[in-house]
Amino acid sequence: MRLALLAALAAGAAAPLARADITPTTKVTGIGYLGCQVLLQGLEFGDFNETLDDYFAERLASRWWMTSAVYCLDTYCKDTFDENYARFNQNFILYGPGPINPDPNYYRAMTNYSAIAKIDVTTARSKATIWNQTVSGTQLNFNNAYRTQLDFPQTEVYDHAFGWALYILLGAIVVVNMINRAVGHFSHKAQAADPEDGYAAVAADDSSLGARLNTWYRKHIGTPAAFGYRHNQSVGWGWLSVPTRVQAIGVFAYVALNFIFTFVGYDTFQGNMFYPGRTDLQLWRYVSDRTGIMSFWNLPLLWAFAGRNDILIWLTGWSYSGCNIFHRWVARVATIQAIIHSAGYTWFEMQQGYTMAEAFQEQYWATGVFATVTMSIMIPLSIKPIRAKVYEFFLMAHIVLAVATLVLLFYHVKVMDGAYDAWLWACVGIWAFDRLVRYIRIGALSYKAFGGKKNTVARLSGSLEAGSLVRLTVQSSIKTKPSPGAYYFLYTPRSLTPWENHPFTLASYEDTAEGTKFNFLFAPQAGATRKIAKRVAAAGSSTEMTVLLEGPYGQVHPVGSYEHVLLVAGGSGITSVLPYVYQLARAPRHPRKVTLVWSVRNATYASDVLSHELAPANTAGIDVHVHVSREDGASATDVIDRLPGHIASVDDTSSESNSGAADKEAALVSKEAGKNGATLRVHSGRAVMRELVEQHAAQLLGAERLAVLACGPGAMLDDIRAAVTDAYGTAEGKVRGDAIRYYEDAFGW
Ligand SMILES: Cc1cc2nc3c(=O)[nH]c(=O)nc-3n(C[C@H](O)[C@H](O)[C@H](O)COP(=O)(O)OP(=O)(O)OC[C@H]3O[C@@H](n4cnc5c(N)ncnc54)[C@H](O)[C@@H]3O)c2cc1C
Ligand SMILES: *[C@@H]1O[C@H](CO)[C@@H](O)[C@H](O)[C@H]1NC(C)=O
Ligand SMILES: *[C@@H]1O[C@H](CO)[C@@H](O)[C@H](O)[C@H]1NC(C)=O
Ligand SMILES: *[C@@H]1O[C@H](CO)[C@@H](O)[C@H](O)[C@H]1NC(C)=O
Ligand SMILES: *[C@@H]1O[C@H](CO)[C@@H](O)[C@H](O)[C@H]1NC(C)=O
Numbered sequence: 001m002r003l004a005l006l007a008a009l010a011a012g013a014a015a016p017l018a019r020a021d022i023t024p025t026t027k028v029t030g031i032g033y034l035g036c037q038v039l040l041q042g043l044e045f046g047d048f049n050e051t052l053d054d055y056f057a058e059r060l061a062s063r064w065w066m067t068s069a070v071y072c073l074d075t076y077c078k079d080t081f082d083e084n085y086a087r088f089n090q091n092f093i094l095y096g097p098g099p100i101n102p103d104p105n106y107y108r109a110m111t112n113y114s115a116i117a118k119i120d121v122t123t124a125r126s127k128a129t130i131w132n133q134t135v136s137g138t139q140l141n142f143n144n145a146y147r148t149q150l151d152f153p154q155t156e157v158y159d160h161a162f163g164w165a166l167y168i169l170l171g172a173i174v175v176v177n178m179i180n181r182a183v184g185h186f187s188h189k190a191q192a193a194d195p196e197d198g199y200a201a202v203a204a205d206d207s208s209l210g211a212r213l214n215t216w217y218r219k220h221i222g223t224p225a226a227f228g229y230r231h232n233q234s235v236g237w238g239w240l241s242v243p244t245r246v247q248a249i250g251v252f253a254y255v256a257l258n259f260i261f262t263f264v265g266y267d268t269f270q271g272n273m274f275y276p277g278r279t280d281l282q283l284w285r286y287v288s289d290r291t292g293i294m295s296f297w298n299l300p301l302l303w304a305f306a307g308r309n310d311i312l313i314w315l316t317g318w319s320y321s322g323c324n325i326f327h328r329w330v331a332r333v334a335t336i337q338a339i340i341h342s343a344g345y346t347w348f349e350m351q352q353g354y355t356m357a358e359a360f361q362e363q364y365w366a367t368g369v370f371a372t373v374t375m376s377i378m379i380p381l382s383i384k385p386i387r388a389k390v391y392e393f394f395l396m397a398h399i400v401l402a403v404a405t406l407v408l409l410f411y412h413v414k415v416m417d418g419a420y421d422a423w424l425w426a427c428v429g430i431w432a433f434d435r436l437v438r439y440i441r442i443g444a445l446s447y448k449a450f451g452g453k454k455n456t457v458a459r460l461s462g463s464l465e466a467g468s469l470v471r472l473t474v475q476s477s478i479k480t481k482p483s484p485g486a487y488y489f490l491y492t493p494r495s496l497t498p499w500e501n502h503p504f505t506l507a508s509y510e511d512t513a514e515g516t517k518f519n520f521l522f523a524p525q526a527g528a529t530r531k532i533a534k535r536v537a538a539a540g541s542s543t544e545m546t547v548l549l550e551g552p553y554g555q556v557h558p559v560g561s562y563e564h565v566l567l568v569a570g571g572s573g574i575t576s577v578l579p580y581v582y583q584l585a586r587a588p589r590h591p592r593k594v595t596l597v598w599s600v601r602n603a604t605y606a607s608d609v610l611s612h613e614l615a616p617a618n619t620a621g622i623d624v625h626v627h628v629s630r631e632d633g634a635s636a637t638d639v640i641d642r643l644p645g646h647i648a649s650v651d652d653t654s655s656e657s658n659s660g661a662a663d664k665e666a667a668l669v670s671k672e673a674g675k676n677g678a679t680l681r682v683h684s685g686r687a688v689m690r691e692l693v694e695q696h697a698a699q700l701l702g703a704e705r706l707a708v709l710a711c712g713p714g715a716m717l718d719d720i721r722a723a724v725t726d727a728y729g730t731a732e733g734k735v736r737g738d739a740i741r742y743y744e745d746a747f748g749w
Contacts, residue, residue: 031084032073066110070104116133116136119138140271155286156289160293173250215728222246239383239384241325288340291337291340302334302427303427306327308434377401410424455547457543458471464524469521469605470522472532472547474518482516482552485554486505488518490503492545494546502527523571523605554745559584566707567595568598568599569596569598576747584621604642621678624679628684692720693724693726705738707741
């Protein structure tokens with residue numbers, strides 16, 4: 001019975017009508033027959049054959065029902081009778097046992113026109129009379145029935161239109177973004193082609209409306225965190241992360257649309273034939289349908305923002321971590337919609353007298369409830385503390401629950417005869433595509449290591465306890481030319497957890513006869529990275545192993561096209577900055593001034609990197625400043641003392657630190673460094689981000705521009721972001737919007 005109702009409604013959905021068509025005085029269109037079906041809904045006829053057990057078969061075999069229906073068409077759908085009769089027939093072919101008699105006169109002849117029961121169906125229904133004659137409802141009955149059956153398809157049209165609206169909005173944002181990117185790309189190219197010194201001489205155009213708007217945009221929209229100053233650091237006991245302001249605008253628009261779409265486009269009225277006098281029931285039915293359908297529309301978005309290999313990322317150049325923010329918000333919205341859908345339907349069914357036990361007998365019900373549960377569990381299991389402390393557990397649980405949700409949902413919508421499978425298949429498709437491309441990438445870069453061939457040398461710089469670094473040199477199976485900023489996921493297939501993979505930025509690479517050698521540098525954490533470090537320690541200070549590479553991911557920041565570049569790194573964030581250092585040091589016509597500022601707390605770590613990756617030979621023309629922050633009690637002297645003699649020579653002209661005492665502010669320029677214009681200075685104490693940005697902004701002449709690129713701990717990145725935001729402005733000492741550009745690479749999402 002209920003299924004039959006669904007079928008009848010689905011039939012109506014095929015022919016949506018404009019809103020104006022549902023007023024009672026309206027002209028009846030080609031779906032008037034559905035009005036007649038709804039009018040007769042719930043009436044019992046004496047010649048219904050119970051054993052047929054099929055809505056349409058039972059009616060086709062009933063003389064009283066068929067003559068009543070044809071009489072209804074004759075009375076209330078006069079002008080469009082032929083069309084309605086044809087569709088009425090079609091309905092029996094589609095959902096029932098087959099065609100009715102093609103000639104309506106067949107049923108007219110069966111009608112005893114002097115014995116038609118003229119009734120008000122709403123009162124007749126409640127009396128539960130069994131009719132042994134042709135029945136006709138009133139004009140008002142028909143109008144209400146017609147409006148009732150229009151409302152479902154009409155509401156459903158809105159349900160889907162709102163779903164499309166989300167997709168169209170996202171599509172528009174993607175297109176605008178692509179255009180923006182293309183324009184930016186070409187203007188960078190054009191500027192980079194200009195004569196090197198031209199910029200200092202060209203006066204900055206900062207009075208035009210466009211320039212002022214750009215400054216306003218960068219200061220108030222483009223750069224800052226949504227509110228307050230934290231973006232990389234979490235808030236609320238470490239549970240929440242705050243997006244940047246542009247991201248927040250996107251998130252807000254998305255959430256607001258979903259919110260509004262939950263409340264509009266419903267027509268509830270007293271005369272509704274399914275729920276007469278119960279506008280609350282009508283409303284909840286519509287809201288439940290709306291939220292369920294919107295949740296389905298949101299699912300592919302949820303997946304689209306989650307993949308590593310993601311068309312959205314390729315088209316827009318958005319960062320994975322940015323997409324992740326949207327992934328989380330879409331997840332929250334879709335889950336809330338699923339909860340409203342479930343709660344709404346539960347209330348709705350209980351109001352109609354069903355019990356929970358009865359409801360759970362139905363597959364669509366039970367699977368729907370469980371899917372809502374799995375979705376709801378995923379949200380608290382994904383909070384930042386869990387991701388930070390037990391990342392692998394989070395990942396496993398996330399995947400298992402996501403698969404469970406999809407499977408449950410396939411069963412949930414089985415009653416809809418595949419009408420809702422497309423959204424689920426879209427999710428499966430997006431997911432499968434990502435996985436497939438991952439394997440292709442691994443295969444391309446590492447196929448020669450599949451047999452367990454040792455393609456990697458792992459080295460530990462000192463003892464494990466001393467906070468030493470691990471250097472991995474991985475031989476890839478093919479020759480490639482990675483760009484700066486690229487990161488790769490590393491797998492250790494011969495470990496206990498071969499599926500585990502962690503992202504690392506490529507520090508540098510060398511071409512060899514066999515392929516390309518990838519150099520990674522990492523600071524061991526608690527998990528897989530620690531295991532690798534232990535393994536190396538157990539073997540002495542270096543060992544060979546098998547590592548599979550998956551990549552490259554991430555985007556190149558075009559810092560080379562700016563006249564000034566400030567690279568800022570904190571701790572192991574230096575690895576992300578190294579490729580840019582090498583690129584800029586090598587560039588035939590590199591920016592006028594490149595500065596690297598690295599804050600590091602461990603003297604061992606600092607001197608290690610300074611003696612290898614950042615040795616003067618690699619940093620031609622770059623000013624390197626190392627700040628040894630005091631958390632671990634180290635000072636500049638500790639670093640300098642550990643540097644090999646040919647690099648370190650204390651520059652006696654350097655001033656004593658004004659904080660005095662043993663903290664010798666050591667400036668040193670090696671004999672070797674001097675030759676290629678590289679300078680190295682080691683300072684005790686933290687670098688103050690605000691001063692750094694202000695100082696570099698003040699050095700800009702004319703139309704020159706500064707790129708700030710940072711990678712490091714959250715607090716440091718947030719400090720720089722705030723400093724860059726403050727640097728913009730039209731006041732004295734502030735810079736115009738296009739003069740500074742902030743790029744950020746964070747080691748996490
Ligand atoms: C794009 C990117 C590039 C990176 N490049 C470098 C690098 O060049 N050098 C370096 O030292 N570190 C880098 N990191 C950080 C590095 O990936 C983590 O330190 C490493 O995954 C920790 O592994 P673990 O099992 O030892 O960590 P755990 O001690 O288990 O966790 C430490 C932290 O790492 C996070 N984490 C663990 N696994 C992952 C993962 N698969 N994806 C994302 N986050 C994870 C956890 O949430 C936690 O906050 C990078 C991170 C990202 C996102
Ligand atoms: C009811 O339908 C069944 C199955 O088609 C048929 O066998 C039976 O004769 C019908 N009964 C009546 C009273 O028509
Ligand atoms: C039609 O209905 C009238 C009134 O009930 C009755 O007298 C008449 O016999 C019926 N005619 C037929 C053909 O059944
Ligand atoms: C119609 O017939 C059934 C028995 O077939 C009887 O129970 C019912 O009362 C009749 N209805 C009317 C309105 O006479
Ligand atoms: C820093 O380096 C020292 C050696 O100089 C080592 O003893 C210490 O454990 C390291 N600390 C950290 C946090 O890595």
